[in-house]
Amino acid sequence: MIPNRRRIAVLMGALAVATLLTGCGDGNSDDDQAATDASDAEPGVLGGIVRDPAPDLSTVSLPDATQGDEQLAMVAPPGEFLVMYFGYTACPDICPTTMSDLRTALETLGDDDRDRIEVAMATVDPTRDSGQLLTSYVQSFIPDAHALRTDDLTLLRTVTDAFGADFQVSTGPDGTVDVAHTTWLYAIDDQGRLRVQWSFGTSGQDLARDMEILLDGDAGDQGTA
């Protein structure tokens, strides 16, 4: 199965990188995301996870509610990066924390760099998230962000598979909706290559640092190696 193979590739890629990282937290600090702590990182080396080979996302797209449901390809504009997130608006903790960290990252960047980062959030809960709701939500964090939404769960699954991401929405007998979703942030280049992904809890400063590396081109051509 292709999806399965992708998953294995993802895992191996993550393992290859993760084994180079320092431990998984010392259990007594608020900075258990030490793996991406800029203070420990070498200059010019991305703190997030770089997968090898870089997944090619250029073939997938999702309708953009901010652009009249025009398809947004998972390819950044020339010379820019697209930062992608899969979440939902009825998300009290993880999603707002992540979007807030991302906002902090963009505020940390200089104007020129910030103009070269596009942000898109795709909902994994289209039943509850209308395009208008998702647009209001994501743009309250980042004013020009894209809001991606489709009712076609097969299409959504195709896209998440391409990222190596996953989601599950289930409704319990009492009507409670449980949502599970991959909590990575992804950075995609202008060729549709996934260049780096950041785990939940990566600080805005560390995100910004990696973005600067990407934008400066210091990260090299890891995606094409």
Added chain:
Amino acid sequence: MNTFTRRVTTAAICLALPIGLAACGDDDDDTATSDAAATDTTVAADDSTTTAAVADGEASLVITDVWARTSAEGQTTGAAYMTITGGAEGDRLIAAAAPTTVAGETQIHEVVPAEEATDAMDMGESTDEAMPGMDESSDSMGDMGAMTMQQVEFIEIPAGGSVTLEPGGYHVMLLDLVAPLVAGDTFDLELTFENAGVQTVSVEVRDA
């Protein structure tokens, strides 16, 4: 149900390592809480401190740094965070209630890797297939850094230790927000403890 403090933020990193590398092996659940206690007790004199007194007048609980994030437009749920430091005897946070002018319902939740959710979410066909070379526990969407939330019956406050409710871990979930949470606003939150009874703290909304 394992409701003891789990370092979910740590787990999120470790998800990329489903085989269970040694680097993650020292992530002992129980030590996180007691380790945190050693440092957190020193902040007990903070202005925002709420000290809960038990019947004999001895302070048993100290609740500090109580906050909630500003809600985004359209956001229907929120979360409140804090640090709870226990007294000489342990306690349990068993309920929380925000005013009905703030939220329709209040629950205690924790964020967990999807694969560890108590109700073992069925991840569907896309993850049902076994992965060659992987042990069974890795055969889930947790490999993808997926997380979910689950309601918990209580949060254990260890004797002499502390628990921090923080993004990616435990939180007091505010459901059906009545109005947006605006930075600078405050609201009361009633916390019910098994031993210390009902304690009311003031939640500060921050544009964090």
